Amino acid sequence: MERTGFLEYVLNYVKKGVELGGFPEDFYKILSRPRRVLIVNIPVRLDGGGFEVFEGYRVQHCDVLGPYKGGVRFHPEVTLADDVALAILMTLKNSLAGLPYGGAKGAVRVDPKKLSQRELEELSRGYARAIAPLIGDVVDIPAPDVGTNAQIMAWMVDEYSKIKGYNVPGVFTSKPPELWGNPVREYATGFGVAVATREMAKKLWGGIEGKTVAIQGMGNVGRWTAYWLEKMGAKVIAVSDINGVAYRKEGLNVELIQKNKGLTGPALVELFTTKDNAEFVKNPDAIFKLDVDIFVPAAIENVIRGDNAGLVKARLVVEGANGPTTPEAERILYERGVVVVPDILANAGGVIMSYLEWVENLQWYIWDEEETRKRLENIMVNNVERVYKRWQREKGWTMRDAAIVTALERIYNAMKIRGWI
Numbered sequence: 001m002e003r004t005g006f007l008e009y010v011l012n013y014v015k016k017g018v019e020l021g022g023f024p025e026d027f028y029k030i031l032s033r034p035r036r037v038l039i040v041n042i043p044v045r046l047d048g049g050g051f052e053v054f055e056g057y058r059v060q061h062c063d064v065l066g067p068y069k070g071g072v073r074f075h076p077e078v079t080l081a082d083d084v085a086l087a088i089l090m091t092l093k094n095s096l097a098g099l100p101y102g103g104a105k106g107a108v109r110v111d112p113k114k115l116s117q118r119e120l121e122e123l124s125r126g127y128a129r130a131i132a133p134l135i136g137d138v139v140d141i142p143a144p145d146v147g148t149n150a151q152i153m154a155w156m157v158d159e160y161s162k163i164k165g166y167n168v169p170g171v172f173t174s175k176p177p178e179l180w181g182n183p184v185r186e187y188a189t190g191f192g193v194a195v196a197t198r199e200m201a202k203k204l205w206g207g208i209e210g211k212t213v214a215i216q217g218m219g220n221v222g223r224w225t226a227y228w229l230e231k232m233g234a235k236v237i238a239v240s241d242i243n244g245v246a247y248r249k250e251g252l253n254v255e256l257i258q259k260n261k262g263l264t265g266p267a268l269v270e271l272f273t274t275k276d277n278a279e280f281v282k283n284p285d286a287i288f289k290l291d292v293d294i295f296v297p298a299a300i301e302n303v304i305r306g307d308n309a310g311l312v313k314a315r316l317v318v319e320g321a322n323g324p325t326t327p328e329a330e331r332i333l334y335e336r337g338v339v340v341v342p343d344i345l346a347n348a349g350g351v352i353m354s355y356l357e358w359v360e361n362l363q364w365y366i367w368d369e370e371e372t373r374k375r376l377e378n379i380m381v382n383n384v385e386r387v388y389k390r391w392q393r394e395k396g397w398t399m400r401d402a403a404i405v406t407a408l409e410r411i412y413n414a415m416k417i418r419g420w421i
């Protein structure tokens with residue numbers, strides 16, 4: 001497997017965590033490799049005739065704390081090494097959140113936007129069939145990530161249930177509310193990012209009210225972060241996607257997100273410029289340089305790098321995406337006094353909500369939306385508080401160091417007590 005920059009960066013962060021936490025070197029040796037990797041090839045009959053075969057993966061990184069858990073990415077450029085990096089992040093994230101889960105991640109090398117609805121369904125069902133021997137509701141529980149959504153989870157859970165011959169609702173999470181899902185999961189990651197931002201804004205400035213925000217990426221995470229941050233009193237003045245940035249100094253009309261639930265990505269950015277008088281800046285990278293209090297990268301990994309970290313004007317960066325900040329950028333931001341709330345803390349709302357949905361599914365029980373959101377919010381608030389306190393105690397550490405060491409402690413203790421190390 002060829003290592004990508006992303007995997008190198010994640011391993012670099014883990015290695016630093018193992019050193020800072022005073023763990024034995026063998027612990028790093030174990031964590032630096034996934035327990036199991038499955039490579040699959042999925043043939044799909046194309047509408048125009050003929051077949052395309054798509055390569056996919058399911059990486060199971062570590063299950064010391066419980067069943068493997070993590071999303072599935074549909075992206076044309078995703079590699080096996082990226083998937084390993086994402087699976088390692090899931091092990092850390094699930095540990096930090098206090099969930100009874102290990103870490104995993106899946107991926108298919110495909111641009112889902114280029115498939116028809118029928119082709120997408122065939123691919124999703126084909127992927128579920130291909131990984132079926134290695135997953136299960138107490139074994140490995142996938143969910144959405146970039147390029148996948150609740151409809152895709154519905155096809156996958158249906159396919160898996162057909163193989164088993166009975167309904168298995170808990171084998172995939174983030175399903176539609178009509179099919180064993182919980183309405184909170186659709187916005188859970190963005191809601192969690194907003195809660196983490198609000199809690200950190202209280203620490204830095206005494207509150208979130210009136211603080212200006214720029215958000216990169218208007219997919220599932222970005223758009224719901226914008227929605228909830230505005231509800232909490234922040235002023236979202238810029239949002240971006242691959243084609244460019246929508247900017248309005250007085251604050252964007254974020255209600256448009258709720259009113260146009262079907263729209264995401266570039267289409268949503270365009271809506272702000274046509275319906276909300278926002279200025280459109282054609283260069284998507286303009287988002288980094290804006291004079292705002294808070295910047296939320298919520299698109300993809302490796303976007304804040306050594307070459308642009310110096311341009312970030314925000315005092316607080318909250319990682320909605322997984323792995324958006326490279327180690328070099330992290331050092332530059334740290335030296336400039338920019339606080340970075342790390343991915344494994346900030347975007348854990350998605351998997352925390354997945355856990356709540358899974359608990360409902362295993363018991364065939366249903367919680368209502370308000371009750372579930374309250375549970376999610378309490379867990380997020382407690383987790384931010386725990387990591388913040390640890391960070392304050394350890395001079396010279398970044399907030400990521402504090403989060404990773406806290407996550408590693410739980411994993412190490414479980415390995416120790418099980419006799420694995």
Ligand SMILES: NC(=O)C1=CN([C@@H]2O[C@H](COP(=O)(O)OP(=O)(O)OC[C@H]3O[C@@H](n4cnc5c(N)ncnc54)[C@H](O)[C@@H]3O)[C@@H](O)[C@H]2O)C=CC1
Nearest residue numbers: 145146147189217219220221241242265299321322347350
């Ligand atoms: N969906 C979830 O529940 C969770 C997602 N994440 C992470 O959050 C990030 C976003 O995920 P989703 O919102 O689910 O994906 P998504 O596929 O719904 O949206 C991603 C958006 O980012 C845009 N984008 C890609 N590159 C960009 C760039 N350079 N500049 C601006 N926009 C760009 C895409 O066009 C798309 O609209 C990923 O890193 C993912 O791993 C993390 C935790 C949970």
Ligand SMILES: O=C(O)CCC(=O)C(=O)O
Nearest residue numbers: 070071143145350351354
């Ligand atoms: O909800 C889940 O299990 C997936 C979450 C995920 O993939 C992530 O946090 O990156």
